[in-house]
Amino acid sequence: MTEPHYTPLIQSLPASVPFIGPDTLERDRGAPFRARIGANESLFGPSPKAIAAMQAETAEIWKYGDAESFVLRAALAAHHAISPENIVVGEGIDGLLGYLVRLMVAEGDTVVTSDGAYPTFNYHVAGFGGVIHKVPYVEDREDPATLFAKAAEVGAKLVYLANPDNPMATWHSGDAICAALDLLPEGTLLVLDEAYVEFAPEGTAAAIPVDDPRVIRMRTFSKAYGMAGARVGYAIAAPGLISAFDKVRNHFGMNRFAQAGALAALKDQDWLAHVQAEVAAARDRIGDIARANGLSTLPSAANFVAVDCGRDGAFAKAVIEALGQQGLFVRMPFAPPQNRCIRVSCGRQQELDAFAEALPKALTQAAAQARG
Amino acid sequence: MTEPHYTPLIQSLPASVPFIGPDTLERDRGAPFRARIGANESLFGPSPKAIAAMQAETAEIWKYGDAESFVLRAALAAHHAISPENIVVGEGIDGLLGYLVRLMVAEGDTVVTSDGAYPTFNYHVAGFGGVIHKVPYVEDREDPATLFAKAAEVGAKLVYLANPDNPMATWHSGDAICAALDLLPEGTLLVLDEAYVEFAPEGTAAAIPVDDPRVIRMRTFSKAYGMAGARVGYAIAAPGLISAFDKVRNHFGMNRFAQAGALAALKDQDWLAHVQAEVAAARDRIGDIARANGLSTLPSAANFVAVDCGRDGAFAKAVIEALGQQGLFVRMPFAPPQNRCIRVSCGRQQELDAFAEALPKALTQAAAQARG
Numbered sequence: 028m029t030e031p032h033y034t035p036l037i038q039s040l041p042a043s044v045p046f047i048g049p050d051t052l053e054r055d056r057g058a059p060f061r062a063r064i065g066a067n068e069s070l071f072g073p074s075p076k077a078i079a080a081m082q083a084e085t086a087e088i089w090k091y092g093d094a095e096s097f098v099l100r101a102a103l104a105a106h107h108a109i110s111p112e113n114i115v116v117g118e119g120i121d122g123l124l125g126y127l128v129r130l131m132v133a134e135g136d137t138v139v140t141s142d143g144a145y146p147t148f149n150y151h152v153a154g155f156g157g158v159i160h161k162v163p164y165v166e167d168r169e170d171p172a173t174l175f176a177k178a179a180e181v182g183a184k185l186v187y188l189a190n191p192d193n194p195m196a197t198w199h200s201g202d203a204i205c206a207a208l209d210l211l212p213e214g215t216l217l218v219l220d221e222a223y224v225e226f227a228p229e230g231t232a233a234a235i236p237v238d239d240p241r242v243i244r245m246r247t248f249s250k251a252y253g254m255a256g257a258r259v260g261y262a263i264a265a266p267g268l269i270s271a272f273d274k275v276r277n278h279f280g281m282n283r284f285a286q287a288g289a290l291a292a293l294k295d296q297d298w299l300a301h302v303q304a305e306v307a308a309a310r311d312r313i314g315d316i317a318r319a320n321g322l323s324t325l326p327s328a329a330n331f332v333a334v335d336c337g338r339d340g341a342f343a344k345a346v347i348e349a350l351g352q353q354g355l356f357v358r359m360p361f362a363p364p365q366n367r368c369i370r371v372s373c374g375r376q377q378e379l380d381a382f383a384e385a386l387p388k389a390l391t392q393a394a395a396q397a398r399g
Numbered sequence: 400m401t402e403p404h405y406t407p408l409i410q411s412l413p414a415s416v417p418f419i420g421p422d423t424l425e426r427d428r429g430a431p432f433r434a435r436i437g438a439n440e441s442l443f444g445p446s447p448k449a450i451a452a453m454q455a456e457t458a459e460i461w462k463y464g465d466a467e468s469f470v471l472r473a474a475l476a477a478h479h480a481i482s483p484e485n486i487v488v489g490e491g492i493d494g495l496l497g498y499l500v501r502l503m504v505a506e507g508d509t510v511v512t513s514d515g516a517y518p519t520f521n522y523h524v525a526g527f528g529g530v531i532h533k534v535p536y537v538e539d540r541e542d543p544a545t546l547f548a549k550a551a552e553v554g555a556k557l558v559y560l561a562n563p564d565n566p567m568a569t570w571h572s573g574d575a576i577c578a579a580l581d582l583l584p585e586g587t588l589l590v591l592d593e594a595y596v597e598f599a600p601e602g603t604a605a606a607i608p609v610d611d612p613r614v615i616r617m618r619t620f621s622k623a624y625g626m627a628g629a630r631v632g633y634a635i636a637a638p639g640l641i642s643a644f645d646k647v648r649n650h651f652g653m654n655r656f657a658q659a660g661a662l663a664a665l666k667d668q669d670w671l672a673h674v675q676a677e678v679a680a681a682r683d684r685i686g687d688i689a690r691a692n693g694l695s696t697l698p699s700a701a702n703f704v705a706v707d708c709g710r711d712g713a714f715a716k717a718v719i720e721a722l723g724q725q726g727l728f729v730r731m732p733f734a735p736p737q738n739r740c741i742r743v744s745c746g747r748q749q750e751l752d753a754f755a756e757a758l759p760k761a762l763t764q765a766a767a768q769a770r771g
Contacts, residue, residue, distance in 0.1 A: 030612060031588050031640050032556060034505040040646045048651065050465035063462070072461045081656070082454045088628040088660070089444045090435070091621075093422035118490060122649050133406040147650075154647050184404060216403050240402060249463075256460040256655035268403050274412045275526050277494050278519075279420065283628035284453070284656045288460070 036134060036156045045147040049356055058354070062378035062385075065356035067193065067223075067331045069253035070374045071305050073288065074298035077254065080291035081284045092286055094278040099290050103261060106293055109237045112266040116289075118280050120222055120245045120260040125151045126276050127243065127262070131184045131216060132157040139178045140187040141169040143194065143362030145220065148187050157184075164365060167325055167333070168197040171207035179212035186211070189220040191227050194360040194370045196327035201233035208241060216268075217242045222260075225251035225299065226306055227328035238265045248285075250330055251302055252292040259285035306330045309373035316383045320390055325368070333360070333368040336390075338397070340366035345393035352392075353385040408506060408528045417519040421728055430726070434750035434757075437728035439565065439595075439703045441625035442746045443677050445660065446670035449626065452663035453656045464658055466650040471662050475633060478665055481609045484638040488661075490652050492594055492617045492632040497523045498648050499615065499634070503556045503588060504529040511550045512559040513541040515566065515734030517592065520559050529556075536737055539697055539705070540569040543579035551584035558583070561592040563599050566732040566742045568699035573605035580613060588640075589614045594632075597623035597671065598678055599700035610637045620657075622702055623674055624664040631657040678702045681745035688755045692762055697740070705732070705740040708762075710769070712738035717765035724764075725757040 049066050053059050064070070072078075096116035104111040117123040124147065132138060134156030140148060142161035152159050160181050162173045169192045178186040191198040199207075204219070211217055221244050224232050235242050243264035249255035259281070262269070292298070313332040314324045325333040336343045343359050346369055350357050360366045371382065421438050425431050436442070444450075468488035476483040489495040496519065504510060506528030512520060514533035524531050532553050534545045541564050550558040563570035571579075576591070583589055593616050596604050607614050615636035621627035631653070634641070664670070685704040686696045697705040708715045715731050718741055722729050732738045743754065 031503060031643075032586050033502055033643060034508075036505070037502050037643065037646060042642055042645050044466070044645060044650055046466070046650070048463060048466035050463070050469070051467055054469060066463060068463060069461050072458075078457045078460070081457045081460065084628075085450045085453045085660075086444075088450070088453065089441050089625045091420060091422070091438060091440060091627045092630070094416070094418070094420035095423055097422070097426060118649060118652050121651055125649055130405055130409050131403060133408070136406075214404050253461045255463045256456075258464070258652060258654045270414055271403075271405060271409065273414050273416060274409060277490060277497055278416055278418070279493055280490050280630060282630045282654050282657060285654060288457075 040154065043150065045150040052356060060356040061354040062374055062381040063356050064372040064374040064378050064382065065358040067250060067329070067372045068255050069250060069302060069330060070372070070378060071253060071302045073253035074292050074295035076295045076298070077252070077288045077292035081257070081288040084283050084287040088283055090283065091279050092281045092283040096281055096286055099286050102290055102293050107263065109263065113237045113263055113269060114261055115269045115272045116259065116261045116281060117276060119249060119258045120220065120247045121147050122258070122280070123245060123260050123262050124148050124218070126272050127218065128152055128155050128157065128185070129275050130271050136184045137181040138185045138187070139174055139181065139183040141174065143360050143365050144169060144187060145189060145193055146361065148218070164195070167195050167365060168192060168199065171199065171204060172210055175207060175210040175212065178215045183215050185216050185218055187218045187220065189222065190231065190233070191223045191328040193223065193329065194358070195325055195333045195365055195368070196329040196331055197325060198227050198231050198328040201230050204233035205235060208235070211241055219244045221245060222247045222250055223329035226303060226330050231328060237263060240265045240268065243268060248289045248292060251299055252289070253302065254285070254288055254292060257285040257288050258282065259289045306373045309379060312379050313371050313373070313382070316379065316386060320386050331370050331372040333370055335368050338367060342393055342397055343367055343369050345396045346389050349389035349392040350385055353388065355381060355385050412526065415522065417522040424728060432728040433726040434746055434753040435728050436744040436746040436750050436754065437730040439622060439701070439744045440627050441622060441674060441702060442744070442750060443625060443674045445625035446664050446667035448667045448670070449624070449660045449664035453629070453660040456655050456659040460655055462655065463651050464653045464655040468653055468658055471658050474662055474665050479635065481635065485609045485635055485641060486633055487641045487644045488631065488633045488653060489648060490632070491621060491630045492592065492619045493519050494630070494652070495617060495632050495634050496520050496590070498644050499590065500524055500527050500529065500557070501647050502643050508556045509553040510557045510559070511546055511553065511555040513546065515732050515737050516541060516559060517561060517565055518733065520590070536567070539567050539737060540564060540571065543571065543576060544582055547579060547582040547584065550587045555587050557588050557590055559590045559592065561594065562603065563595045563700035565595065565701065566730070567697055567705045567737055567740070568701040568703055569697060570599055570603050570700040573602050576605035577607060580607070583613055591616045593617060594619045594622055595701035598675060598702050603700060609635060612637045612640065615640060620661045620664060623671055624661070625674065626657070626660055626664060629657040629660050630654065631661045678745045681751060684751050685743050685745070685754070688751065688758060692758050703742050703744045705742055707740050710739060714765055714769055715739055715741050717768045718761050721761035721764040722757055725761065727753060727757050
């Protein structure tokens with residue numbers, strides 16, 4: 028045969044990549060970025076205790092990881108005051124979103140998200156033949172009422188809501204999320220992505236009973252815990268839904284470093300508090316830098332800030348490119364009107380110094396290009 | 400809603416686990432095994448250089464891994480004298496098998512494997528709604544002619560063949576595999592699982608042209624390279640098939656430890672040679688222990704040995720259980736008549752000493768139980 032006989036669905040899919048990764052971008056430019064502040068990675072790193080635990084685990088790396096992530100799930104259960112039966116650990120939120128879509132979405136099933144929200148979720152939906160319906164942000168926030176109304180209209184199996192949001196860093200109070208659940212249609216599962224919730228004000232995590240069958244939450248060690256490269260996320264939901272993951276997941280997919288590191292990171296809440304303080308300070312500084320350049324920022328409940336460049340998406344894209352030429356990695360939202368902004372991750376002092384230095388030139392260059 | 404609305408396929412699936420993992424078994428017994436020689440893990444460990452590389456990588460773990468595994472793929476390409484376009488890196492062979500099945504198998508599509516061969520492959524096929532047809536081993540070997548004839552009969556999308564085989568450790572020469580390809584039906588893709596090939600005699604890896612669209616090979620760092628807990632495998636195939644993985648894979652699913660460790664492990668071929676020699680010696684010793692107990696072993700091209708207990712599956716199961724009571728973790732084949740054997744991984748001297756000590760008592764106990 029000249030080509031393998033792919034399934035019809037696979038034949039219909041584009042060869043798409045949700046994101047070009049920072050390592051790829053660094054390779055393309057032939058050098059590391061001097062400020063890698065575009066992927067919302069935590070430049071403050073993980074807890075030194077997590078690093079020590081991961082280094083120690085190298086001696087055990089000849090062993091497969093624990094298929095049940097038993098110890099980590101027990102620790103997470105204690106941390107959240109829930110049962111391990113409410114928790115599934117997976118290869119980052121990305122991996123868990125893939126499994127979840129596979130559990131729920133058959134070809135032609137509908138799914139609702141916000142236009143400009145997390146593209147990897149959309150990638151998984153498309154990959155299983157789901158049909159995506161997008162609703163606009165409302166005042167730069169993902170809007171539960173709009174999302175759930177669309178879900179009712181199209182009979183969605185899943186509706187995706189990130190709180191706090193990425194890429195805008197905006198958020199709703201947990202109470203607002205809980206209240207909005209009354210509008211969630213029967214038969215629609217809410218995927219509540221709380222990847223950034225550790226950076227948000229107290230009360231942002233919605234107090235939804237853990238056994239509520241209408242909601243699954245996603246959490247991660249990639250952001251506040253600083254372990255994006257270890258690949259460990261988890262989902263919280265009713266036991267029935269959690270056990271359904273066992274029908275499809277890669278049971279031995281978790282690496283031992285991730286399991287050991289996440290456990291140690293979770294136990295070091297002092298380090299988390301340190302990172303939260305650093306992030307809060309960095310958000311303020313990004314705001315100061317923006318204002319010094321005549322720009323405004325959106326309020327942020329995450330480890331990044333949306334800087335409003337005050338013009339259209341083409342202008343913001345020119346700013347991103349001009350920053351890139353100066354060795355800064357920054358991204359931007361995909362959809363208008365949010366794409367008037369650039370999304371700057373909370374770096375350390377040296378990265379934000381670089382941003383402060385590079386931004387004026389980038390804005391000048393973009394403005395010249397716009398006049399062009 | 401009381402239960403999420405799973406897809407019809409998911410509703411039809413049992414909550415199945417391909418294997419109970421060794422960590423689970425150790426938890427159940429309340430202590431580590433004194434000889435963990437049941438999962439074909441490499442007790443000789445990875446290269447010290449790989450360990451050092453993984454430890455060093457902890458400083459970078461705040462970064463996502465490289466979505467393209469660019470450096471590792473380049474090194475693998477050089478190692479195999481092929482192009483990086485012929486290689487996809489994934490979360491172990493298990494992860495890659497899942498992606499491959501998803502690419503090829505729609506609900507109702509047929510797949511062929513050997514009865515008693517790798518159950519995780521079957522798990523993935525069932526998980527995507529494929530229909531599995533099994534053929535028997537021939538003289539304790541997976542048999543290409545039988546497999547390919549069945550594939551022709553049922554119009555299989557995929558046919559699975561491990562060379563060397565797991566759980567029997569038997570093998571075919573690469574030339575025999577190449578010759579058998581003439582029997583592979585048009586439209587069937589051969590999944591050639593070479594997880595254990597580094598332990599096999601020279602000439603076991605089939606010299607199939609890398610761009611042959613009829614075959615995809617699977618390789619891993621979990622066995623000879625001693626990094627099961629890091630989760631890194633790779634597939635070798637024609638560029639078209641390799642790029643199809645980009646339609647479905649978890650692009651940021653690889654952890655940085657795995658990428659760094661695998662690279663260093665690959666470069667330390669001296670360590671690989673050391674492990675190969677240790678494994679060869681351990682295979683001989685397992686043979687000696689078996690013979691000292693009146694048992695025979697099958698010839699092995701892997702890092703484990705099938706010890707023929709000379710009776711039926713119930714007897715072998717009793718031996719396994721009696722070994723377990725003495726703190727030894729050993730597995731056995733699933734299907735008759737191969738389940739007359741137990742499968743013993745190549746341990747170090749201390750694990751094989753434990754096996755030598757425990758086996759006589761286990762055999763006595765199993766024999767008493769059989770008389771029962």
